[in-house]
Amino acid sequence: MKRRSVLLLLPLVSAAGCGSPGSAEPLPSISAVPDLGWPARSADLTSGFCFTLVRGIKPYALIERLGGDELERVEWHRVIGPGDGEAGARSRFFIAIGRVEDWSVIVEDNGSLGVTQEIVEPLSADGGEVVAYRGGGGRSGRLMVFRDGDLALDLDTSAPDRPSGSSPDEFRSDLLAAGLSGSTATAEPTAAALTFLAARTGVVLTAEQVEKMTYLLVTVPQV
Numbered sequence: 001m002k003r004r005s006v007l008l009l010l011p012l013v014s015a016a017g018c019g020s021p022g023s024a025e026p027l028p029s030i031s032a033v034p035d036l037g038w039p040a041r042s043a044d045l046t047s048g049f050c051f052t053l054v055r056g057i058k059p060y061a062l063i064e065r066l067g068g069d070e071l072e073r074v075e076w077h078r079v080i081g082p083g084d085g086e087a088g089a090r091s092r093f094f095i096a097i098g099r100v101e102d103w104s105v106i107v108e109d110n111g112s113l114g115v116t117q118e119i120v121e122p123l124s125a126d127g128g129e130v131v132a133y134r135g136g137g138g139r140s141g142r143l144m145v146f147r148d149g150d151l152a153l154d155l156d157t158s159a160p161d162r163p164s165g166s167s168p169d170e171f172r173s174d175l176l177a178a179g180l181s182g183s184t185a186t187a188e189p190t191a192a193a194l195t196f197l198a199a200r201t202g203v204v205l206t207a208e209q210v211e212k213m214t215y216l217l218v219t220v221p222q223v
Contacts, residue, residue, distance in 0.1 A: 036198070037191035038207045040136055044080040045109060048137030051194070052106035052114030053201045055129045059097045059216050062104050065123060068095075068220040076211045080109045091222055096215035100203045107215065115142050117151060118223050125149035131200050133193040141189045143180065143196065145171065155180065157189040174199060 039049050054062060063070055079096040093113040098105045106114055113119055114132035124130045124146035135141035140158035144151065145165070153165040160181050163171065175181040178199060179192035186192055198204045 034198075034204055034206050035191075036194035036204070036206065037188065039194075040188055040190040042080070042207075045136055047110035048135065048139065049080075050106075050108040050111050050114040050132065050134040051197065051205055052108075052120065052130060052132040053197060053203055054104045054106065054123050055102055055201070057104055057123060057128070059099055059104050062097060062106075062123070063216065063218055066119070066218070066220045068218040071217040071219065074215050074217045076213065076215070078217065079107055079215055093220040093222060095218050095220060097218055098210075098213040098215045100209070100213070103201055103203050105203065105205075105210075105213070107210065110137065113220060115144055116223065117144075117146075119220075120144070121146050121149060121151060131197055133197060135190050135193060141193055143193050145200070157186055157193070160186065 039045050039051075042049075057065060060070075074096065093108070093111055095111060095113055096107045098107065108114060112134055114130075115134045120130050120132060125148065127148055128146075129148075130144075130146040132144045132146075133141060135157070140156055143153070143155040143157065145153040151165050152167045153163060153171045155163045155168075155175065157180065160175070163175065163181075172181060174196060178196040179186060180189060180196055194205050203209075
């Protein structure tokens with residue numbers, strides 16, 4: 001799905017759209033609006049979370065690229081059940097890897113592998129792409145887009161008017177459409193960030209979507 005099309009399909013968090021009189025297409029009902037702010041309200045993710053989407057690399061190949069070790073195949077409640085993420089671990093990341101169409105989805109409970117540039121950037125080499133968001137836990141969020149071995153966008157949600165990376169201007173309209181751009185920080189940026197991820201990848205990370213997936217539980221050495 002084209003990312004522009006997804007932005008049109010996903011209602012903005014900050015504003016409701018209005019249809020023109022006589023429009024042939026009915027407006028979507030409010031019940032059809034995807035709830036993308038759920039991670040910030042999840043009792044199991046109070047310490048924070050990270051979602052990372054990697055295009056074109058399947059889970060087992062991704063484990064090999066990361067130098068990781070597969071532990072077991074698990075359901076969602078085993079991914080976030082303990083609620084302590086990396087607590088007690090000083091040398092390894094604990095991640096879960098699922099799959100949606102052409103994207104491998106890395107989920108972390110209070111982890112930060114997805115926004116560790118030296119680990120993630122190489123995954124986007126040779127025409128690849130990685131989109132990651134780390135948020136929750138009472139901290140500002142961090143949104144990153146890696147493309148073709150380069151950090152194209154790096155956004156701190158506490159400073160939405162100052163995106164960095166090699167091509168920040170390219171993303172300004174999409175950040176604005178998702179509700180992640182402006183002169184003031186977004187009080188709770190989770191829904192806006194996941195809207196941006198959905199527009200970029202076509203993967204809509206609702207609670208229902210992540211709960212129906214199965215995952216490979218993996219440990220990865222920290223850099």
